[in-house]
Amino acid sequence: MARPEVQRTPIPGLLVVRLDVRTDSRGWFEEVWQRQSMTALGLPDFGILTLIYAFTNAVSDLVEFQSWQVILHYGTRPLQEGRLSLFQRVLSFSLMLDGIGAVAGLCVGIAGVLLFGQQLGWSSGITPVVLLYTTSVVWMASATATGRSASCTNSGAT
Numbered sequence: 001m002a003r004p005e006v007q008r009t010p011i012p013g014l015l016v017v018r019l020d021v022r023t024d025s026r027g028w029f030e031e032v033w034q035r036q037s038m039t040a041l042g043l044p045d046f047g048i049l050t051l052i053y054a055f056t057n058a059v060s061d062l063v064e065f066q067s068w069q070v071i072l073h074y075g076t077r078p079l080q081e082g083r084l085s086l087f088q089r090v091l092s093f094s095l096m097l098d099g100i101g102a103v104a105g106l107c108v109g110i111a112g113v114l115l116f117g118q119q120l121g122w123s124s125g126i127t128p129v130v131l132l133y134t135t136s137v138v139w140m141a142s143a144t145a146t147g148r149s150a151s152c153t154n155s156g157a158t
Helices: 035-040 047-063 067-080 084-116 127-134 144-155
Strands: 005-008 015-018 021-024 027-030
Touching: 047 084, 047 127, 067 084, 084 127
Parallel strands: none
Antiparallel strands: 005 015, 021 027
16 A cells, blocks of 8 residues: 655645555545544644534534435426426425525534534634534535436436
């Protein structure tokens, strides 16, 4: 296994990290972050960033309604049969679910940061940054596009 390599660039603070990529019959694999290896190479410790990212993803997963399944189960047949008004109603319902999930995710994320931030090791100085990053949940909680794409693929429509 080759170790990651770090190359300095002319831009201060910008580093290029070349990762070990391995392939086999299943596909390709790379280790993107392993704290001990990366800090040994002189890269900063991204522990707090990793925790913020994990928290935001957990909130997104908690409030996601899997709206794409609604489109596949209830929208594909109307689309195949040319009943576009029914397909549009299913699509609208799925978008509404995404909107509810986005608002719920934002509320849960903000409440989680404010209630549990100190227990997670976030100082009061970093809390505004975490709150700002938590707003990304709004875009994570959307699966309608996935369902629309899959239903069109299944029906032969575009």
